[in-house]
Structure formats: C-alpha cells, structure tokens
Amino acid sequence: MRKKIIAGNWKMNMTFDEGQKLTSEIVNMFKDENITDVQLVLNPPFPHLHPVKKLIGDTKNVFLGAQNCSDKESGAYTGEVSAKILASFGVTHVILGHSERREYFKEDNSLLTEKVKQVLANGLTPIFCCGESLEIREAGTHEPNVKFQLTDSLFGLTAEEIAKVVIAYEPIWAIGTGKTASSDEAQQMHQTLRKHIASKYGQEVADSISILYGGSMNAGNAADLLSKPDVDGGLIGGASLKSRDFITIAKSY
Numbered sequence: 016m017r018k019k020i021i022a023g024n025w026k027m028n029m030t031f032d033e034g035q036k037l038t039s040e041i042v043n044m045f046k047d048e049n050i051t052d053v054q055l056v057l058n059p060p061f062p063h064l065h066p067v068k069k070l071i072g073d074t075k076n077v078f079l080g081a082q083n084c085s086d087k088e089s090g091a092y093t094g095e096v097s098a099k100i101l102a103s104f105g106v107t108h109v110i111l112g113h114s115e116r117r118e119y120f121k122e123d124n125s126l127l128t129e130k131v132k133q134v135l136a137n138g139l140t141p142i143f144c145c146g147e148s149l150e151i152r153e154a155g156t157h158e159p160n161v162k163f164q165l166t167d168s169l170f171g172l173t174a175e176e177i178a179k180v181v182i183a184y185e186p187i188w189a190i191g192t193g194k195t196a197s198s199d200e201a202q203q204m205h206q207t208l209r210k211h212i213a214s215k216y217g218q219e220v221a222d223s224i225s226i227l228y229g230g231s232m233n234a235g236n237a238a239d240l241l242s243k244p245d246v247d248g249g250l251i252g253g254a255s256l257k258s259r260d261f262i263t264i265a266k267s268y
C-alpha cells in the first residue's frame with residue numbers, strides 16, 4: 016500500500032504568529048476529526064521549523080518538512096541550510112526542485128541530484144518536484160519532458176534509494192494560476208511516470224512510490240484528483256495556508 020500524503024507548501028508566507036496559529040489549528044483538526052489513513056507534511060519557511068515542530072509534538076502522521084536544502088554537506092556556504100541541520104531539527108521531508116526554485120534560482124537537474132543525495136544520506140524523504148511549462152504542454156511533448164527530469168535527476172540512484180523518494184508532479188501552468196490539470200490529465204502523467212520508473216527499477220519499486228499532484232489543488236477539486244488510482248496525494252500551495260481547506264483536502268480521499 017502506497018502512503019497517502021498531503022503536503023502543505025507554505026512558500027514564503029506566514030509570520031511567526033500566523034504560522035503558530037495555522038499549525039495549532041491544523042494539528043487540532045487532524046486529531047479531532049480522526050483522520051487516520053493520510054500523512055500530513057507541513058513545509059513552512061526555515062525559521063518556523065523549530066516552533067512548528069514543537070506544536071506538532073508527537074502527533075501521529077503529522078510530519079515536518081522544509082522547502083529546500085543545500086547540495087553541500089556542511090561548511091562555509093553562507094545562507095545555506097544543510098540536510099543534516101534540518102534532520103537535527105526534526106525535519107523528515109524536504110521539497111526539492113519546485114518549479115519556482117528551478118526558474119528563479121536556476122536549479123537544474125544535476126544540482127537536484129546532489130540535493131536528493133544529501134537528503135537521503137541524512138535519512139530524510141525528498142519530495143521531488145517535476146512538471147512541464149505551458150509551452151511544452153501545448154507542443155504535446157510534456158510526457159518525454161517530465162520523464163527526462165526524473166531520468167536526469169533520479170535514475171542514478173539505487174532501487175533502495177529511489178524507493179524512498181516521493182514524486183510531486185506539478186505542471187508549471189497550474190502553479191499559482193488557479194488553473195488545475197484535470198483529474199484525467201493528472202492520472203495520465205502519474206501513470207506515465209510510474210511506468211517510467213518501472214522500466215528502470217521494476218514494477219514493485221514503482222508501485223511503492225507515492226506520486227503527489229501539485230498545482231492549485233484546493234478543497235473544491237481535491238476529491239476528484241485524489242480519486243485517481245495513481246494520484247497518491249497532493250502538494251498544496253495556497254490552500255495549505257487555510258487550516259479548514261487543508262484539512263478538507265486531507266479528508267477528500
């Protein structure tokens with residue numbers, strides 16, 4: 016059985032007080048509403064990690080994630096945060112390769128390989144993002160394009176390593192635009208990616224990997240997207256900043 020994961024990507028939002036309020040609400044609703052078969056991952060900006068972790072405490076199935084980490088192990092890299100430091104603060108997941116990082120911070124496939132390796136070496140779970148631009152979708156080359164992102168960044172990993180990776184398919188044209196891929200479009204891409212992983216690592220490994228959909232998933236469209244057999248959860252942007260919406264998404268399976 017693949018893990019069902021609803022991960023909130025807070026991006027560069029939330030002051031200290033706002034983050035505390037949001038986390039408390041989410042944790043309380045999650046407990047009170049008896050959500051048992053879904054894992055939540057909260058991915059706040061770095062300064063929130065420690066206080067958010069304190070609020071999560073030992074709540075079962077609620078995890079702490081970061082939105083990025085360094086490709087380096089440690090040392091004189093001012094402004095960077097290593098996977099090792101994140102692990103020491105109770106972080107269990109790290110979002111890597113979000114299209115905003117690929118576009119604004121010029122992160123490429125080979126840099127992402129190094130980041131994935133750092134995350135795995137420190138016992139954490141990478142949430143590896145991939146997705147195509149509108150131009151590529153319209154040209155009809157989206158499947159080879161996204162498959163290549165996986166091949167280039169992840170296919171040097173061993174089967175044991177890749178089995179620990181969570182994939183998040185986020186079509187760039189659906190990020191922050193309010194547009195969402197239809198559930199059929201999402202299913203088609205998720206199935207393609209799973210087959211692609213199976214072609215290299217075998218069906219058993221491919222079947223064990225959770226593939227999340229990201230890109231304007233919200234309380235209104237989550238149930239439809241999550242009903243698809245290869246959609247194993249969501250990486251949620253704006254709707255993760257509203258506790259009721261985030262919990263509604265988690266309850267949409």
Ligand code: 3PY
Pocket residue numbers: 024113185189190191192229230231232250251252253
């Ligand atoms: C979105 O929902 O727009 C996201 O980018 C999630 O990562």
